[in-house]
Amino acid sequence: MIETIGADVIKGVNNMGRFARFVLEVTKAAAWSCSRTRTYPLIWAQMHLIGVRSVPVVMITGAFVGMVLAVQAYDQLAGMGLEEHLGVLINISVVKELGPVLAAVMLAGRIGGALTAELGTMNVTEQIDAVRSMGTDPVRHLVAPRVLACLLLTPALIIFADLLGILGGYFVSVIQMDINNRAYWNFSAQGVELWDVSIGVIKGFFFGAAIAAISCYKGFTCREGAHGVGQACTEAFVASFISILALDFALAVIFKGIYNTFWPVRSLV
Amino acid sequence: MEKAKGNKQAADASGDGILALKNVTKKFGDNVVLDDISLTMEKGKTTVVIGPSGCGKTVLIKHFIVLLRPNMGEIYFRDRRIDNLGEHELDKIRTHFGFLFQGGALFDSLSVAENIVFPIKQHYKITDRSKVDELVTTKLALVGLDGFQSHYPANLSGGQRKRVALARAIALNPEVILYDEPTTGLDPIRADIINELILKLQRGLGVTTVVVTHDMTSVYKIADRIIMLHHGKIIADGDAEHIRNHPDSIVQQFIKGQVSENDLAVLRMGGSIIQAQLQPRDELEE
Ligand SMILES: Nc1ncnc2c1ncn2[C@@H]1O[C@H](COP(=O)(O)OP(=O)(O)O)[C@@H](O)[C@H]1O
Ligand SMILES: [Mg+2]
Numbered sequence: 001m002i003e004t005i006g007a008d009v010i011k012g013v014n015n016m017g018r019f020a021r022f023v024l025e026v027t028k029a030a031a032w033s034c035s036r037t038r039t040y041p042l043i044w045a046q047m048h049l050i051g052v053r054s055v056p057v058v059m060i061t062g063a064f065v066g067m068v069l070a071v072q073a074y075d076q077l078a079g080m081g082l083e084e085h086l087g088v089l090i091n092i093s094v095v096k097e098l099g100p101v102l103a104a105v106m107l108a109g110r111i112g113g114a115l116t117a118e119l120g121t122m123n124v125t126e127q128i129d130a131v132r133s134m135g136t137d138p139v140r141h142l143v144a145p146r147v148l149a150c151l152l153l154t155p156a157l158i159i160f161a162d163l164l165g166i167l168g169g170y171f172v173s174v175i176q177m178d179i180n181n182r183a184y185w186n187f188s189a190q191g192v193e194l195w196d197v198s199i200g201v202i203k204g205f206f207f208g209a210a211i212a213a214i215s216c217y218k219g220f221t222c223r224e225g226a227h228g229v230g231q232a233c234t235e236a237f238v239a240s241f242i243s244i245l246a247l248d249f250a251l252a253v254i255f256k257g258i259y260n261t262f263w264p265v266r267s268l269v
Numbered sequence: 270m271e272k273a274k275g276n277k278q279a280a281d282a283s284g285d286g287i288l289a290l291k292n293v294t295k296k297f298g299d300n301v302v303l304d305d306i307s308l309t310m311e312k313g314k315t316t317v318v319i320g321p322s323g324c325g326k327t328v329l330i331k332h333f334i335v336l337l338r339p340n341m342g343e344i345y346f347r348d349r350r351i352d353n354l355g356e357h358e359l360d361k362i363r364t365h366f367g368f369l370f371q372g373g374a375l376f377d378s379l380s381v382a383e384n385i386v387f388p389i390k391q392h393y394k395i396t397d398r399s400k401v402d403e404l405v406t407t408k409l410a411l412v413g414l415d416g417f418q419s420h421y422p423a424n425l426s427g428g429q430r431k432r433v434a435l436a437r438a439i440a441l442n443p444e445v446i447l448y449d450e451p452t453t454g455l456d457p458i459r460a461d462i463i464n465e466l467i468l469k470l471q472r473g474l475g476v477t478t479v480v481v482t483h484d485m486t487s488v489y490k491i492a493d494r495i496i497m498l499h500h501g502k503i504i505a506d507g508d509a510e511h512i513r514n515h516p517d518s519i520v521q522q523f524i525k526g527q528v529s530e531n532d533l534a535v536l537r538m539g540g541s542i543i544q545a546q547l548q549p550r551d552e553l554e555e
Binding site: 122125126127129130132133134135136137141 | 331334336356357359360361362363364366368370371372374375376377387388391392437441
């Protein structure tokens with residue numbers, strides 16, 4: 001009993017160590033890629049696959065988040081006669097938390113699954129070995145462009161999610177529930193600061209990098225056969241999902257610290 | 270000082286060897302696949318490694334370019350130890366090699382032409398597009414597939430994929446070519462064309478060749494030296510004549526494609542068990 005737990009713990013620690021080394025290698029490779037113009041077409045191609053095709057999915061997610069928030073929160077606020085404050089509630093939730101996190105979760109499913117399956121298949125069909133056999137570093141050639149594309153595009157996709165979330169909330173609140181348009185936007189503008197939108201978008205860099213790094217790692221270490229690839233995809237999604245939530249928490253704490261220290265200074269400048 | 274001495278010894282041992290394994294052991298968990306193997310490949314010669322499926326031929330051939338690292342032992346290329354080098358240093362060394370993978374390992378997101386250009390693009394700055402196209406055409410013509418440039422690997426048959434993979438492996442005009450089962454899965458005519466091609470590259474360009482296979486027709490045609498692998502050890506090593514007259518029954522059974530008496534006994538027994546124990550389903554349900 002204790003032995004099996006011990007063995008599991010050792011395996012877990014080993015895996016963490018290997019993942020950490022992988023991340024280090026990817027970071028180096030990504031820095032290298034940024035300094036060579038000849039790798040840009042690879043990044044560009046991945047941006048198209050990863051980013052452009054994800055726009056509809058992310059927009060739909062955003063829109064529904066906004067609409068659902070409006071429907072759910074309306075009754076509570078209306079009961080207190082505060083329904084005109086609905087805008088603050090919806091918009092701050094959307095830009096700060098729900099937009100970024102749900103968009104990232106959608107991306108973990110859509111991109112993460114595809115990356116793991118692609119690299120996993122390349123791994124079991126010896127294509128990654130083939131890249132190495134021709135004197136090319138597979139981390140530079142395959143992983144770095146994907147991580148960079150994800151890192152750069154997740155924030156952009158979050159902006160799309162935010163935008164549609166705000167529109168969705170507006171649609172339900174003002175057009176369906178008949179809240180005064182002017183009051184709705186006034187309260188929103190008072191409640192939501194540039195800071196709130198920024199941290200939502202900045203989180204995107206971390207989420208994007210985490211999703212791509214985890215998915216690529218799972219693809220690289222996947223076991224043989226259709227079963228191995230399927231399992232790697234599932235593990236990649238679960239791991240990405242958990243790290244999105246964990247990163248979200250950690251970033252919330254960090255940004256709160258930063259906000260409390262520096263943001264008041266702004267008014268003095 | 271100590272290290273320099275070790276290197277020198279290896280150089281002495283290898284003679285005019287271009288590739289050498291010294292006491293290489295490879296394990297996957299508890300599964301010992303290569304057990305203390307020492308082997309030197311001569312420059313310009315064709316060495317064929319034979320052995321049944323699953324005996325570790327692929328694992329062995331991947332060690333020559335350190336796609337797998339040994340648990341113990343050393344690997345030498347031109348008297349330079351390479352198994353302890355970092356990946357980036359190895360990348361330079363690997364450009365001297367061509368490796369044909371068992372399943373071809375073509376990049377399925379790239380067309381046939383792009384697959385062949387891939388290694389060139391990685392190591393050379395392409396300035397003249399038409400020169401590259403010409404080179405692709407030459408390499409494809411060598412394997413009898415000129416005209417397939419814009420096809421994708423998914424639309425090719427297994428044998429065609431292998432031939433494209435061969436064209437890709439020789440794209441950089443390597444000094445050493447490693448073939449992992451080049452003729453497996455090909456019809457006899459195609460297999461013979463591949464054999465001829467291997468001979469042509471070796472005789473014409475002096476390419477050092479290592480072939481891993483269990484196709485005995487191909488072995489006798491191309492081999493200067495034959496090595497048989499069994500349970501992680503080399504059990505036979507010599508020219509075709511030596512192997513044909515080898516006293517070991519395992520070697521004889523393998524090269525003649527015979528089943529051993531033990532295996533036959535198991536087969537016969539298995540048949541009777543099936544008849545005795547299994548009942549047709551519909552009879553049971555009646
Ligand atoms: N990456 C790996 N992980 C674990 N075991 C492996 C791995 N690669 C090969 N093996 C094991 O090594 C043995 C030899 O495999 P291989 O070299 O592919 O045989 P073959 O002679 O058919 O090419 C097999 O038992 C296989 O299970
Ligand atoms: Mg094999």
